[in-house]
Amino acid sequence: MAHEAHKKAAEHHENAAKEHKTAAEHHEKGDHAKGAEHSTKAHEHSTKAHEHSTDAHAKSTAKK
Numbered sequence: 001m002a003h004e005a006h007k008k009a010a011e012h013h014e015n016a017a018k019e020h021k022t023a024a025e026h027h028e029k030g031d032h033a034k035g036a037e038h039s040t041k042a043h044e045h046s047t048k049a050h051e052h053s054t055d056a057h058a059k060s061t062a063k064k
Helices: 002-028 032-062
Strands: none
Touching: 002 032
């Protein structure tokens, strides 16, 4: 269902934003290793969000 895919996309977008914020905080403190770790996690969530968004769009347009 498109609604579920949109919901999953939103959850991953939120998680990506949290990871980006945490990465920035670590970078500001000079802990670049931890910052890079959180940046990687943010990228993973962004990728999953994109996949779910694409799926949601496909399901939404298929109904028309």
